Amino acid sequence: MTSTKAIRMSLAIARTLWLLLDDVVGAYNTTKLCATKPVGIWGTGSSIDEAYIMLCEAFLRTVVLFAVASALAIPARAQSMQVYGKTGYLGEYELSGTVSEQASNGRKDYSGPLIAKHVGLCTHDGPKDTTGQIRFHVIGSPPHVTATLVFEGTECTYEGVLSESYHGFMNCADKTSLPLRLWWSRSRRSPPAGS
Numbered sequence: 001m002t003s004t005k006a007i008r009m010s011l012a013i014a015r016t017l018w019l020l021l022d023d024v025v026g027a028y029n030t031t032k033l034c035a036t037k038p039v040g041i042w043g044t045g046s047s048i049d050e051a052y053i054m055l056c057e058a059f060l061r062t063v064v065l066f067a068v069a070s071a072l073a074i075p076a077r078a079q080s081m082q083v084y085g086k087t088g089y090l091g092e093y094e095l096s097g098t099v100s101e102q103a104s105n106g107r108k109d110y111s112g113p114l115i116a117k118h119v120g121l122c123t124h125d126g127p128k129d130t131t132g133q134i135r136f137h138v139i140g141s142p143p144h145v146t147a148t149l150v151f152e153g154t155e156c157t158y159e160g161v162l163s164e165s166y167h168g169f170m171n172c173a174d175k176t177s178l179p180l181r182l183w184w185s186r187s188r189r190s191p192p193a194g195s
Helices: 003-028 030-034 047-076
Strands: 080-087 093-104 107-118 129-139 144-151 154-161 163-172 177-185
Touching (some): 080 107, 093 129, 107 144, 154 177
Antiparallel strands (some): 080 093, 080 177, 093 107, 107 129, 129 144, 144 154, 154 163, 163 177
């Protein structure tokens, strides 16, 4: 969901809540609660008293609306995760990146940039670091993942368990199949050395 859609939806919810609160506050008779101002300041039945009660009711509605809207907004935050991995027949490439969560159709999808760093002893053609993209969704526990990784225009797919100890394969559009281990962490830690 884009931020513009989220803002529009929040405003629609806030308007609906305001109308509901108007009914609830009116039914609760906040006039009694708001009429507990110090006696004898303005006299009874004056237009200042009526303005005070209206202002008090508006304040109470705003406080309740703000509390409800704040409570609804808390779970809507996207959560970022660190993704790590190893690929290559000798584990000569380390993968790392940060993915953001997007909820869609009742499942959690993640996507973000991914860096493949050559850490093998042998030389290779091309740069030491390659930037790509990763998209995946997670189901169940242990977390089963279906992922798409894209590097230099080549798309690779992976299905397996999101775990540092699980060894699987990613299949690429250019007909190559490479070993892959893929895992994630909520904390910003480096991948274990020599794994």
